[in-house]
Amino acid sequence: MRHATGAAVVALEHLTKRFGPAGTAPAVNDLSLTIGAGEICVLVGPSGCGKTTTMRMINRLVEPTSGRVTLDGRDVASLPAVELRRRIGYVIQQVGLFPHLTVAENVAVVPRLLRWPAARILARVEELLAMVGLEPGEYAARYPAALSGGERQRIGVARALAADPPLMLMDEPFAAVDPIQRDRLQNEFLRLQAQVRKTVVFVTHDVDEAIKMADRIAILQRGGILAQYDTPDAILAQPASEFVERFVGADRGLKRLSLGRVRDVPLIEPIVVRLGEDRAAARSRLEPGGQLDYALLVDDRRRPLAWLDRDDLAGDGPLSAPPGGPLSPTVEPETTLRDALSALLSSSVQLGVVVDERQSVIGLVSVEAIGELLRAPVRQEPAPVPAAEPPP
């Protein structure tokens, strides 16, 4: 294992765990998979599929019956368990903050175990609290009993990241908070992960959470058997078995939509006419027999105002204020295809106006284009990236 920075490659090699004597049904059965450095690998499956047991074999809270786990090629059994665990972040559903320690002391636990100098610990704690969105001045001296559920979970994540471990294990970390909080915590974690690029093993029973969080999903079925290990998009597009198909749900097409963004769809160039523009000039651009029967009226900052047909453009003189024609829903490049489709289907015009952050028009998206994307073959994700270089 490298220093306490960067991200580790985790390999599970023929892992088997039996809790009973030989001959009893295994909880995890001959499981092999490799998790690339800096990837979020979500272990998902019904209860009794051995996902938590699998995760706990990585930091040796459970010792395998046979097989092994390596971090960057090194067998985890070759290190003292205590040392190994100090290099692996750990977040659980009930958080398990130490009630007798302040927030700052909780975050400082692993750095203290590693005997960092006090000044470095102090600086690291402040950095981490800010990173998870909690004002250090306000929170550092509080005890866990004085925190909300969401705040506790953020501290749990900060605590796990404290010593900058190359690997994080997260066991249903957001399952105990309400759906709104959960969504927020998921987004925050993804944003955080974009910065820190840890290798993350994430356990959940929730397919939607798996699809949202994962770079790769390992679907386990009862008895700890690996049913499929692939990108969320590939699993939704091509389930490897009937079990996977049932597990991801009949709405997997829609779920796939939530993986795509509007920016993934080829945009249609609209016919744009400006407020104040000469009507004849505008009319000339709306060619009969063209692809579009409508022109999009925009203001001087290219913000969409209305759809105009040829009748609306009849006459002479400058184009005036919108006649109150129907306007399409506006979506942004970051909007998920699922949300975009939903907006399109509920409006009378089957074209969405794509706008940038200043609300000016950059293109149009159609229901057909979205459907096209779903029918296209699975997008190939790049292979697992090598471990990020530690910052200078």
Next chain:
Amino acid sequence: MTPGQPFFRPEWVLDNLDQLGRRIGEQLLVTVIAVVIGFLISFALALLIRRRPRLYGTVIGLTGTLYAIPSIALFVLLIPLTGLSLLTAEIALVSYTLVILVRNVVAALESVPPEVVEAATAMGYSNWQRLWRVELPIGLPVIVAGLRIATVSTIGLATIATLIGMGGLGYLIVNIGIQRGFPTATWTGVILVVVLSALADLGLTAVQRRLTPWARARVG
């Protein structure tokens, strides 16, 4: 009580402040030794019980049996072995603390939420580090609750130690008050035992509040 003698003579108390101070000191020494040793033994037994949970019933049964032996009977049994000594007094008093303290230390360790133990283990605390830095601090309120009961009951029981020559407040109550028929001394001794118990209880509570500021933290 001889007829005509006043029920309580405050001037005796004022004339004997020296002795009262000494007797309080003796009482406290006997008590503190008993509670400290009793706690150490209970702590060891609790750790043993944690490793082998099946021993819990046996240990609780044995300490309960010890507690059931009347103190005077225990002295009578011990005197041939250990004589009229502090050791005899302490063997008896320590035995009595065990019935309270073993249960409390076990309960204290069990009061630590399992997810906290799991997090501590997964973060790389060794077993000893986890015990000292996580489980004991979190179990402290339960441990102190046990120490309060043990201390108060030992202060009361320690008056009996005067029977084997250990002095203490029992000396005022029995040797001066009853044997010499001087109720002022008996009353003084009894009042001091009660006051001492109350002060010890309050003192331990204060210590616990100081050591566990986190237990008072709540949302708001």
